[in-house]
Amino acid sequence: MTVNTTDGARAAVDDLLSKLHLSGDPLGLGGDPADHRVVVAMSGGVDSSVTAALLHHLGYDVVGVTLQLYDHGAAIQKKGACCAGQDIYDAKRVAEECGFPHYVLDYESRFREAVIEEFADTYLAGFTPIPCVRCNQTVKFADLLKTARELGAACMATGHYIQRAVGDDGAQLRRAADKGKDQSYFLFATTHEQLDFLRFPLGHLNKDQTRQLAEAFGLIVADKPDSQDICFVPEGRYVDIVEKIRPGASRPGEIVHVDGRVLGRHEGVIRYTVGQRRGLGIAAGDPLYVVRLDAEQAQVVVGPREALAVNRIKLNDVNWLGADAIADGAPVRVKVRSTRPPVPAALSVDIDSVGVVLADGEEGVAPGQACVFYSPDDEDRVLGGGWIASTAGKASSGGVTLIG
Numbered sequence: 001m002t003v004n005t006t007d008g009a010r011a012a013v014d015d016l017l018s019k020l021h022l023s024g025d026p027l028g029l030g031g032d033p034a035d036h037r038v039v040v041a042m043s044g045g046v047d048s049s050v051t052a053a054l055l056h057h058l059g060y061d062v063v064g065v066t067l068q069l070y071d072h073g074a075a076i077q078k079k080g081a082c083c084a085g086q087d088i089y090d091a092k093r094v095a096e097e098c099g100f101p102h103y104v105l106d107y108e109s110r111f112r113e114a115v116i117e118e119f120a121d122t123y124l125a126g127f128t129p130i131p132c133v134r135c136n137q138t139v140k141f142a143d144l145l146k147t148a149r150e151l152g153a154a155c156m157a158t159g160h161y162i163q164r165a166v167g168d169d170g171a172q173l174r175r176a177a178d179k180g181k182d183q184s185y186f187l188f189a190t191t192h193e194q195l196d197f198l199r200f201p202l203g204h205l206n207k208d209q210t211r212q213l214a215e216a217f218g219l220i221v222a223d224k225p226d227s228q229d230i231c232f233v234p235e236g237r238y239v240d241i242v243e244k245i246r247p248g249a250s251r252p253g254e255i256v257h258v259d260g261r262v263l264g265r266h267e268g269v270i271r272y273t274v275g276q277r278r279g280l281g282i283a284a285g286d287p288l289y290v291v292r293l294d295a296e297q298a299q300v301v302v303g304p305r306e307a308l309a310v311n312r313i314k315l316n317d318v319n320w321l322g323a324d325a326i327a328d329g330a331p332v333r334v335k336v337r338s339t340r341p342p343v344p345a346a347l348s349v350d351i352d353s354v355g356v357v358l359a360d361g362e363e364g365v366a367p368g369q370a371c372v373f374y375s376p377d378d379e380d381r382v383l384g385g386g387w388i389a390s391t392a393g394k395a396s397s398g399g400v401t402l403i404g
Helices: 005-021 046-057 071-075 086-098 108-125 131-150 192-196 207-217 237-244
Strands: 037-041 061-068 102-106 155-157 160-169 168-175 254-256 263-267 287-293 299-303 310-320 331-335 343-349 354-362 370-374 381-394 400-402
Touching: 005 046, 005 207, 037 046, 037 131, 046 061, 046 086, 046 207, 061 086, 061 131, 086 102, 108 237, 131 155, 131 192, 155 160, 168 192, 287 310, 310 370, 331 354
Parallel strands: 037 061, 037 155, 061 102, 254 299
Antiparallel strands: 160 168, 168 381, 254 263, 287 299, 310 354, 310 381, 331 343, 331 370, 343 354, 370 381, 381 400
16 A cells, blocks of 8 residues: 555556656566565655555565654754654654554664764864765664665665676666766675675666656655755854864864975864865965865865866775675776766776776865775676775876875
């Protein structure tokens, strides 16, 4: 049973599902869907709500689970956030109106420790963090996935825009059909074990098609706007969060040109990001960009645009999803920002480190961000990735200069 219960409404939904290739057994579990319990991670947004309503409509034994991750200040009332306040209420309403059980799990302390505090410490260290990846890595695809198994689920489904396919070497992670909504950059840390258990039924759709489904199911969130900012950062002011979590930890220092000249003062490296041009607070004849943040020396290093070019990247905590073992010199394509297309590169592997060498320089590559690997033969296939620890660029003399 779905929110729309009339025969005509159900027939319209079934017709739409057929057109969108969502009829039958989209999770690939086999047998009768009613024999399979599926835990759906519900954030209160349209994507996860459609996922839950879809699977319930198809007859799976759906259990909706929402994580309460934070509950402080303006963030509770902020539209487009997830896992707090109104969004928990929306997830609960969707479950009630569809007719499947829904639970709210309090993960506030775990989220604060694994995501929010790490976010603050990473900024203070001069890096640019991606808390959404950490949340998937440490909370949603670890703690929640364990809970789903304990509930007897055959799999856990989410509303992420990414695809899972089964090949000769097992389950593969693949980019979404809608490259504008693709979330593979944020899911690079998904492991083989997790991928065996996860399902992403919306990965072959675009957002308009998802909203069509929401309207067909009569969901209250059909017109709800997408989340734009980091969920626990009200109005995008991440500096406020860092100073709240680590009061007094940021310290002022110098703004230094790459040639060694001191150009001015700053109030803390947390107020700057690599690649930033505006708001530097200094007067200069030519445009200057933030090239590097040195938290230890409390320096913001700036330079001309050409100083942003990066050719080598050293990585930490690499996750590999390729069929063959990771090897030095192996060709890959990589994304160093979520909004950029994959570009040609080669793996650089030695005894104690893994990195990549870019075929062409990339600008604004920030330590703390992710470098995600894709197959050179099939750039939709995700091969894993790692966290950017440092970067190096070619100097004008032809040598290599560490810039991050």
